Amino acid sequence: xxxxxxxxxxxxxxxxxxxxxxxxxxxxxxxxxxxxxxxxxxxxxxxxxxxxxxxxxxxxxxxxxxxxxxxxxxxxxxxxxxxxxxxxxxxxxxxxxxxxxxxxxxxxxxxxxxxxxxxxxxxxxxxxxxxxxxxxxxxxxxxxxxxxxxxxxxxxxxxxxxxxxxxxxxxxxxxxxxxxxxxxxxxxxxxxxxxxxxxxxxxxxxxxxxxxxxxxxxxxxxxxxxxxxxxxxxxxxxxxxxxxxxxxxxxxxxxxxxxxxxxxxxxxxxxxxxxxxxxxxxxxxxxxxxxxxxxxxxxxxxxxxxxxxxxxxxxxxxxxxxxxxxxxxxxxxxxxxxxxxxxxxxxxxxxxxxxxxxxxxx
Amino acid sequence: xxxxxxxxxxxxxxxxxxxxxxxxxxxxxxxxxxxxxxxxxxxxxxxxxxxxxxxxxxxxxxxxxxxxxxxxxxxxxxxxxxxxxxxxxxxxxxxxxxxxxxxxxxxxxxxxxxxxxxxxxxxxxxxxxxxxxxxxxxxxxxxxxxxxxxxxxxxxxxxxxxxxxxxxxxxxxxxxxxxxxxxxxxxxxxxxxxxxxxxxxxxxxxxxxxxxxxxxxxxxxxxxxxxxxxxxxxxxxxxxxxxxxxxxxxxxxxxxxxxxxxxxxxxxxxxxxxxxxxxxxxxxxxxxxxxxxxxxxxxxxxx
Numbered sequence: 001x002x003x004x005x006x007x008x009x010x011x012x013x014x015x016x017x018x019x020x021x022x023x024x025x026x027x028x029x030x031x032x033x034x035x036x037x038x039x040x041x042x043x044x045x046x047x048x049x050x051x052x053x054x055x056x057x058x059x060x061x062x063x064x065x066x067x068x069x070x071x072x073x074x075x076x077x078x079x080x081x082x083x084x085x086x087x088x089x090x091x092x093x094x095x096x097x098x099x100x101x102x103x104x105x106x107x108x109x110x111x112x113x114x115x116x117x118x119x120x121x122x123x124x125x126x127x128x129x130x131x132x133x134x135x136x137x138x139x140x141x142x143x144x145x146x147x148x149x150x151x152x153x154x155x156x157x158x159x160x161x162x163x164x165x166x167x168x169x170x171x172x173x174x175x176x177x178x179x180x181x182x183x184x185x186x187x188x189x190x191x192x193x194x195x196x197x198x199x200x201x202x203x204x205x206x207x208x209x210x211x212x213x214x215x216x217x218x219x220x221x222x223x224x225x226x227x228x229x230x231x232x233x234x235x236x237x238x239x240x241x242x243x244x245x246x247x248x249x250x251x252x253x254x255x256x257x258x259x260x261x262x263x264x265x266x267x268x269x270x271x272x273x274x275x276x277x278x279x280x281x282x283x284x285x286x287x288x289x290x291x292x293x294x295x296x297x298x299x300x301x302x303x304x305x306x307x308x309x310x311x312x313x314x315x316x317x318x319x320x321x322x323x324x325x326x327x328x329x330x331x332x333x334x335x336x337x338x339x340x341x342x343x344x345x346x347x348x349x350x351x352x353x354x355x356x357x358x359x360x361x362x
Numbered sequence: 363x364x365x366x367x368x369x370x371x372x373x374x375x376x377x378x379x380x381x382x383x384x385x386x387x388x389x390x391x392x393x394x395x396x397x398x399x400x401x402x403x404x405x406x407x408x409x410x411x412x413x414x415x416x417x418x419x420x421x422x423x424x425x426x427x428x429x430x431x432x433x434x435x436x437x438x439x440x441x442x443x444x445x446x447x448x449x450x451x452x453x454x455x456x457x458x459x460x461x462x463x464x465x466x467x468x469x470x471x472x473x474x475x476x477x478x479x480x481x482x483x484x485x486x487x488x489x490x491x492x493x494x495x496x497x498x499x500x501x502x503x504x505x506x507x508x509x510x511x512x513x514x515x516x517x518x519x520x521x522x523x524x525x526x527x528x529x530x531x532x533x534x535x536x537x538x539x540x541x542x543x544x545x546x547x548x549x550x551x552x553x554x555x556x557x558x559x560x561x562x563x564x565x566x567x568x569x570x571x572x573x574x575x576x577x578x579x580x581x582x583x584x585x586x587x588x589x590x591x592x593x594x595x596x597x598x599x600x601x602x603x604x605x606x607x608x609x610x611x612x613x614x615x616x617x618x619x620x621x622x623x624x625x626x627x628x629x630x631x632x633x634x635x636x637x638x639x640x641x642x643x644x645x646x647x648x649x650x651x652x653x654x655x656x657x658x659x660x661x662x663x664x665x
Contacts, residue, residue: 051553052553072553073555081547081551084547085547085548086551087551087565
């Protein structure tokens with residue numbers, strides 16, 4: 001399976017540059033997810049790899065072969081589109097075998113391939129139906145089957161699950177994960193859904209405003225986000241951000257803010273001292289706050305509960321501290337009342353600190 | 363009248379003016395025509411004085427070689443006109459469906475012929491076809507070749523060319539609209555699947571455009587059977603009967619031969635041909651609607 005390399009990739013529409021010097025290497029047999037909010041350039045990047053968008057600058061290499069000037073059909077890749085992009089006048093079998101037919105493969109081989117793929121995507125009973133006669137989930141499978149049937153080594157997915165309802169999306173996500181293990185291809189997957197990114201990816205590339213913010217394994221990105229954007233984008237409910245000032249007292253580094261005074265752990269304190277940055281933003285994940293009435297004053301936050309969102313086993317509490325909002329995850333059976341002031345302990349090693357002006361992690 | 367009744371009546375009241383005009387301007391003359399077609403009717407007589415002859419006019423026409431020739435000319439005219447217009451119109455649309463500077467200007471230019479009054483088109487082409495001072499022959503002669511007898515020996519072809527010039531834009535704009543409403547991502551998928559531009563046209567674009575193209579062709583066919591002014595101005599049906607299409611034959615039967623009954627019977631024949639075409643079109647839309655409904659129902663049965 002090939003390696004895909006993007007070098008200084010630039011895309012501009014007229015004078016507006018939407019992608020700025022993207023450098024990225026996608027290793028063989030890796031499931032890479034490009035994730036970011038709408039308009040971050042992730043779909044454009046994918047479509048440039050596919051050859052559906054022209055490249056304004058830089059180069060794309062597949063195994064060291066530059067492909068900038070190749071037609072999509074000469075790039076040996078398969079793609080699944082957000083709206084499935086099935087051929088409405090062809091039945092399922094014809095949809096899946098269109099590429100093979102164009103390659104003039106013998107009919108017996110085409111039939112064999114169609115049946116093989118139909119079994120993988122679970123559509124063996126629907127081969128003679130037209131896309132209009134299928135449900136959303138089935139159409140999605142046809143789109144995947146069509147990509148699989150092509151036997152190309154690179155798989156591109158452009159938000160393939162975003163047109164499905166929530167339940168079906170979860171189901172298809174699991175099937176996709178299974179399929180990707182089975183087919184061993186180089187997969188590039190674009191989504192705006194951080195849950196899809198976290199669950200499917202071997203490697204996540206977070207994009208924002210046409211720049212790559214950070215790339216790495218899901219665990220790396222979750223535990224050590226490079227900046228405030230990545231920290232806030234991954235994880236649900238999103239990370240809490242509190243403005244604070246770092247001040248050294250009695251040999252310890254304190255983070256002072258409206259309504260709190262936290263002592264930072266030694267490792268964190270060392271990093272913060274090295275960075276010599278006073279005005280910071282603290283990042284605290286909702287799951288890292290533990291309800292504990294006996295917590296020490298400078299290792300906890302005292303929060304005023306405003307809203308409680310019942311989700312099931314967990315509830316999300318939206319609280320207030322010194323005018324800033326903080327979300328906390330809590331077991332639903334914990335007895336709390338709105339308006340109450342509660343103490344939440346923080347593991348000080350799990351606090352993230354960002355430079356307030358650059359928003360880069362310290 | 364209570365309010366429920368008024369509500370029920372409202373749509374009919376809105377439709378009434380149109381229905382009345384339709385009855386006066388269409389159904390009444392139509393009935394008059396069919397009524398007249400059963401009579402030996404001279405323009406000097408009122409319809410009441412005309413003698414009732416039953417189906418005689420229809421039977422005479424059926425065995426009349428001039429009528430048969432005229433029908434044959436009409437069929438040939440309609441066939442060639444629609445076939446060539448479809449080929450050029452769809453071809454142009456496929457070719458011009460892209461974003462190039464000045465394309466909107468080009469598209470407007472292509473549509474211009476359709477906006478010119480048929481009589482003017484006829485006069486224009488008659489001038490251009492003129493054997494000695496016409497544009498075409500002057501050009502051909504200046505190149506050192508012999509002039510072509512456009513409206514003599516090649517009258518039908520010349521008339522067909524003029525009609526193609528005038529009506530290809532109609533097919534062009536409808537095809538272009540159909541093309542631009544095709545699902546973009548399906549075409550992108552085809553590019554990734556390895557389809558060359560020609561294969562995209564053959565396997566994706568044309569099949570998806572087919573419903574619009576069929577209706578367009580039928581509309582053009584119906585129109586082609588009714589064409590009159592352009593040919594009247596260009597050739598008056600001549601030389602001989604070579605360009606005498608049915609509409610022209612009808613007008614000559616009524617005015618020159620002064621046989622109103624026969625002209626009415628001729629019109630009824632033409633009406634029957636057009637009715638068959640219209641019914642075919644209606645059946646086609648009905649069938650595709652039913653199919654769409656069935657497909658939808660099947661999809662809802664899935665999950």
